Amino acid sequence: xxxxxxxxxxxxxxxxxxxxxxxxxxxxxxxxxxxxxxxxxxxxxxxxxxxxxxxxxxxxxxxxxxxxxxxxxxxxxxxxxxxxxxxxxxxxxxxxxxxxxxxxxxxxxxxxxxxxxxxxxxxxxxxxxxxxxxxxxxxxxxxxxxxxx
Amino acid sequence: xxxxxxxxxxxxxxxxxxxxxxxxxxxxxxxxxxxxxxxxxxxxxxxxxxxxxxxxxxxxxxxxxxxxxxxxxxxxxxxxxxxxxxxxxxxxxxxxxxxxxxxxxxxxxxxxxxxxxxxxxxxxxxxxxxxxxxxxxxxxxxxxxxxxx
DNA sequence: CCTTGACCTTCCTACGATGGGAAGCCCCAC
DNA sequence: GTGGGGCTTCCCATCGTAGGAAGGTCAAGG
Numbered sequence: 001x002x003x004x005x006x007x008x009x010x011x012x013x014x015x016x017x018x019x020x021x022x023x024x025x026x027x028x029x030x031x032x033x034x035x036x037x038x039x040x041x042x043x044x045x046x047x048x049x050x051x052x053x054x055x056x057x058x059x060x061x062x063x064x065x066x067x068x069x070x071x072x073x074x075x076x077x078x079x080x081x082x083x084x085x086x087x088x089x090x091x092x093x094x095x096x097x098x099x100x101x102x103x104x105x106x107x108x109x110x111x112x113x114x115x116x117x118x119x120x121x122x123x124x125x126x127x128x129x130x131x132x133x134x135x136x137x138x139x140x141x142x143x144x145x146x147x148x149x
Numbered sequence: 150x151x152x153x154x155x156x157x158x159x160x161x162x163x164x165x166x167x168x169x170x171x172x173x174x175x176x177x178x179x180x181x182x183x184x185x186x187x188x189x190x191x192x193x194x195x196x197x198x199x200x201x202x203x204x205x206x207x208x209x210x211x212x213x214x215x216x217x218x219x220x221x222x223x224x225x226x227x228x229x230x231x232x233x234x235x236x237x238x239x240x241x242x243x244x245x246x247x248x249x250x251x252x253x254x255x256x257x258x259x260x261x262x263x264x265x266x267x268x269x270x271x272x273x274x275x276x277x278x279x280x281x282x283x284x285x286x287x288x289x290x291x292x293x294x295x296x297x298x
Numbered sequence: 299c300c301t302t303g304a305c306c307t308t309c310c311t312a313c314g315a316t317g318g319g320a321a322g323c324c325c326c327a328c
Numbered sequence: 329g330t331g332g333g334g335c336t337t338c339c340c341a342t343c344g345t346a347g348g349a350a351g352g353t354c355a356a357g358g
Contacts, residue, residue: 008305017307019346049280056279061254064344074276084275085267086256095255099248105210106244109237118234124323126233127223130205130346131198157334167335168317187324212346213315 004042012136014051024054027067062091153183153191163200173203178217211240 002130011018021041024030030050033041043051053074069087073079115125160167170190173179179199182190192200202223206216220230220238257278263273 008307017345020344021150022176023310023344031247036306036353038306039308040353050188052282053279054279056283059281059283060258061251063341066189070276074272074280077271079271079273080269081271081273081275082267082269084273085262085265088262088265088275092255092259092262095258099255102244102248102251105208106241106248109209109244111243113234113237113241115235116230117238118230118231120229122226122228122230124228124230124233126230126237127219130202130209131223132205133201134205134208144242148154155335166316169315171337172315185324189324189338199340205316 003044003047007033007041007043009042010043010048010051013048014055016051016055021051024064028063029054029064029071061095066091082139152193154197156182156190156192157218159192161199161202163204164203165200169201173213176213178203178213178220209240210244215240 005013007021010016011021016024021030025032025041030047033047035041035045050071053071054117058064058069058135062070070084073084073087109126112126112129117123142147154162156170158226159165160170165173170179172183174190179196182196184190188256202220203216206219207213208232211219215236219233222233222236258275261275261278266272
């Protein structure tokens with residue numbers, strides 16, 4: 001029943017650093033914490049719960065802005081789960097898009113590295129690729145450079 | 150043989166914005182460009198080649214710091230391709246690590262969303278998961294909170 | 299009662315890569 | 329010579345996080 005703890009304890013208990021707790025408060029993600037007479041922030045069990053919620057959401061890659069939405073829905077007992085699901089699926093789509101981008105990079109680079117002898121000789125397909133003329137604009141129909149000269 | 154072009158032309162020709170070209174120069178990735186009498190930066194064919202190299206490397210996800218290394222190797226005719234390959238493979242490993250992280254998030258979230266009805270009712274496994282007690286420190290052996298009180 | 303050390307407060311700085319914008323100079327075409 | 333577009337530098341913002349300085353607070357132990 002003691003309840004209220006200071007920011008350092010709250011940080012350790014929730015895995016959110018004290019710095020970030022202050023930042024979240026400052027940016028409005030969290031409401032201003034209660035204070036002791038001397039100005040120390042105090043966190044009760046419910047606040048800790050909220051902080052853990054925020055941390056979990058961050059761990060799942062949600063932006064702070066998205067988390068504000070999730071928190072609002074969480075605290076709205078009359079919410080429609082459809083709203084939550086939409087937010088989540090939107091985020092999943094975002095994650096998948098970023099994954100696809102990274103995978104394209106990794107594939108390209110791995111394939112280049114695969115063709116590189118990796119010994120003491122200077123010849124290197126990786127550098128050759130980087131130095132080659134890559135079409136800047138057209139997305140995929142990668143126009144091969146004209147052969148005749 | 151006109152050769153030298155101003156920064157805006159170089160930007161369009163290479164796909165690197167003028168802002169970024171200045172930034173790269175400022176941070177030492179690129180050597181200071183030649184200037185006209187009135188202070189305009191000038192870029193020759195070789196500079197454009199370098200800029201395209203940088204852009205390609207950025208497109209492959211290399212950090213500016215890594216690109217500095219790649220540029221140095223590129224310009225070192227006596228380099229060992231092993232060095233380039235090592236840099237590339239290190240970066241691939243980094244990409245794969247980030248991909249794995251994002252995939253873990255996406256998988257978790259997609260599975261939660263999958264169990265969410267997504268209708269007008271408020272019940273939502275996604276929020277339930279976010280609100281649940283997730284172990285902060287211990288990696289997986291998820292210690293359940295003590296029952297007795 | 300006073301010191302000590304751990305904690306808290308605010309405020310400022312930085313990261314990495316990028317974009318936006320303002321104020322002022324430069325250059326070319328008309 | 330004028331207008332408009334390009335160039336210069338300088339400052340600010342992003343996003344989430346961390347570090348540090350300067351100073352107040354608190355509890356424990358002498």
